[in-house]
Amino acid sequence: xxxxxxxxxxxxxxxxxxxxxxxxxxxxxxxxxxxxxxxxxxxxxxxxxxxxxxxxxxxxxxxxxxxxxxxxxxxxxxxxxxxxxxxxxxxxxxxxxxxxxxxxxxxxxxxxxxxxxxxxxxxxxxxxxxxxxxxxxxxxxxxxxxxxxxxxxxxxxxxxxxxxxxxxxxxxxxxxxxxxxxxxxxxxxxxxxxxxxxxxxxxxxxxxxxxxxxxxxxxxxxxxxxxxxxxxxxxxxxxxxxxxxxxxxxxxxxxxxxxxxxxxxxxxxxxxxxxxxxxxxxxxxxxxxxxxxxxxxxxxxxxxxxxxxxxxxxxxxxxxxxxxxxxxxxxxxxxxxxxxxxxxxxxxxxxxxxxxxxxxxxxxxxxxxx
Ligand SMILES: Cc1ncc(COP(=O)(O)O)c(C=O)c1O
Numbered sequence: 584x585x586x587x588x589x590x591x592x593x594x595x596x597x598x599x600x601x602x603x604x605x606x607x608x609x610x611x612x613x614x615x616x617x618x619x620x621x622x623x624x625x626x627x628x629x630x631x632x633x634x635x636x637x638x639x640x641x642x643x644x645x646x647x648x649x650x651x652x653x654x655x656x657x658x659x660x661x662x663x664x665x666x667x668x669x670x671x672x673x674x675x676x677x678x679x680x681x682x683x684x685x686x687x688x689x690x691x692x693x694x695x696x697x698x699x700x701x702x703x704x705x706x707x708x709x710x711x712x713x714x715x716x717x718x719x720x721x722x723x724x725x726x727x728x729x730x731x732x733x734x735x736x737x738x739x740x741x742x743x744x745x746x747x748x749x750x751x752x753x754x755x756x757x758x759x760x761x762x763x764x765x766x767x768x769x770x771x772x773x774x775x776x777x778x779x780x781x782x783x784x785x786x787x788x789x790x791x792x793x794x795x796x797x798x799x800x801x802x803x804x805x806x807x808x809x810x811x812x813x814x815x816x817x818x819x820x821x822x823x824x825x826x827x828x829x830x831x832x833x834x835x836x837x838x839x840x841x842x843x844x845x846x847x848x849x850x851x852x853x854x855x856x857x858x859x860x861x862x863x864x865x866x867x868x869x870x871x872x873x874x875x876x877x878x879x880x881x882x883x884x885x886x887x888x889x890x891x892x893x894x895x896x897x898x899x900x901x902x903x904x905x906x907x908x909x910x911x912x913x914x915x916x917x918x919x920x921x922x923x924x925x926x927x928x929x930x931x932x933x934x935x936x937x938x939x940x941x942x943x944x945x946x947x948x949x950x951x952x953x
Contacts, residue, residue, distance in 0.1 A: 587928045590909040592758070592845070592884060592921035595789040600836035601826040608825035612818050613639070614811075620821030624828050628795040631831065632780055633771035636803035638796045639824055641815050643668070643757040646781030646794040648676045650753050651718065652809035653802050654779070657682035659717030662704045664690045666727040666868065666912070669720055669755055680813065684714050692868045694725025695737055702744050719745040723773070724758045724765075727912065728868040730885035732762035735772050742776035751778035757794075761787055761883040764842040778802065787845060787884060788830040788838045789922045792823050838922065845884040845920040848929050852918060853878035853886045855933030861891045861940040865915040886918045887911055892943055900939040906932055 588594045597605070611617035625637035640646045647669050651661065661677065663669050665687030669677065677683050686704050688696045706713040721741060724730040742752045754774070756762065759782035763770050774780045779798035784790035796806055810816060817823075830838040856862045857876040864870040865887040870880050876888045890897045894916060898908055911917040918932070 586905045586907065587924060587932060588907045589918040589920065589924060589932070590907050592786045592919045595922045597791045597826055598789060598829070598836065598838075598922070601790065601829045604825040604829045605822050608821045610819040610821035613820045614816040614818060618819065618821040618824070620828065621824040624824040624831070625795065627828060627831050628782075629797045631770045632774035632797045634774065634780070634797040635800045636798065638803050638806050638810065639817075639820060639827070640781075640794050640796055640810055641792065641817070642785070643755070643781055643783045643794045644673050644676065645810070645813060645815050646783075646796045647673060647753075647755050648680060648813060649806040649809040649815070650779050650781060650796055650798075651677055651681045651683065652812070653798075653805035654751050654753060655681055655683050655717045658714055660684045660686055660706060660714040661718040661720055662686050662688060662701055662716060663720040664688060664694075664696055664722055664725065666690055667720065667722045667755065668726065668757065669722070671912075683717070686716075690725065690728060690868050692728055692731075692871050694722070694728040694731035694733055694868075696721070696741070698740050698744055701741060705748050705750075716748070716750055718753055719750060720753045720755060722755045722757075723762045724883050726758075726885065729865070729870065729880045729887045730758060730761065730883040732765045732882055734766060735768055735775070738773065739776040742778075752776065753778065754780045756780045756782040758783070758786055758883065760839050761842050761846070764839065765846055765883050784827045784830055787842050787921055788827075790823070790826040790830050793827055795827070841922070842884070844926075845922070845924070846882070848920040848924060848926055849884045849886050849918075850878055850881045851926070852920065852929045852932060853881045853888075855929065856886065856888060856936060859933075859937050859940055861944065862936070863889050863891060865889055865911075865913070867913045867915075869913075869915060884920045886920075887915045889915055890940070896943060897939055900942060901935060904935045904939070906935050
């Protein structure tokens with residue numbers, strides 16, 4: 584049986600169309616600004632999200648980092664969700680490289696922050712004790728809440744709070760297009776209220792490497808300088824950008840519309856898992872209601888759940904059956920669907936999870952049909 588890898592949506596292999604485009608890519612030296620494929624990709628991304636300019640970066644982490652470097656001065660502070668990637672999973676780049684602090688606010692189960700709490704979290708710039716609030720950041724989709732998509736209206740509400748106080752809004756949209764597709768809105772509408780957005784090509788969009796940051800021309804100029812500072816100035820990078828252009832294209836090779844399949848597969852996986860004795864709610868902001876896993880929490884491509892009993896043993900026994908999932912914070916397990924997971928695979932995964940749970944409970948499974 585071939586491997587079904589649900590550890591992340593980053594594990595996708597480039598499609599044949601991407602590999603062909605990469606092999607044939609016209610390239611230049613992007614640090615000199617003359618790689619035509621990179622220029623085309625940055626332009627396409629900026630246009631799709633309704634911003635003036637775009638910048639190809641190596642990763643989502645680098646995208647968030649250069650956005651912070653471009654928006655913030657040393658000693659300033661960002662308001663962000665306390666379980667966001669920027670706070671939890673970026674090696675404290677905000678402190679180590681940007682020289683700023685982050686004020687984490689507790690998320691609600693729909694992945695949002697309470698607007699009143701955001702307003703309240705702004706520092707008093709006239710008080711010499713306090714850092715100066717320089718940025719508000721949201722995560723869309725919001726991973727730890729089971730990848731909930733944030734709406735256009737909510738983004739606009741937060742942008743208004745930030746802008747009234749003279750502060751920009753950044754969106755870490757590592758899975759921005761999942762949020763777009765799940766809500767049936769345009770990328771332009773969802774990005775509209777934000778001053779900058781990062782999105783990853785290397786996740787659900789299936790590219791081997793890369794993310795894009797978009798924003799105003801001035802912002803992107805500062806981000807470009809910041810990218811150089813962190814060693815992200817690449818040369819014949821059109822080879823990588825070519826895959827991004829395929830992912831963002833209209834038509835059969837494009838990778839955006841098909842994200843709906845990943846969402847449907849994730850929902851069906853959750854429905855199947857929810858029926859199994861031994862699979863329970865992930866708890867926390869992923870699913871605050873205890874007891875049964877609630878499949879309606881799955882709105883994009885993450886299924887977060889817990890197992891009764893030994894999590895490591897469950898994962899190990901799935902692995903023996905060529906199925907990979909990953910440990911997630913707060914004792915949960917994550918299964919992420921993506922381009923390389925088919926609807927047929929979902930049936931296989933549910934069956935395997937059922938077998939493993941029976942095995943762990945010391946019961947022997949009856950053969951099919953018995
Ligand atoms: C919400 C979020 N932001 C940013 C990133 C960083 O992306 P990368 O792994 O490309 O650095 C991730 C990666 O998983 C993510 O989930």
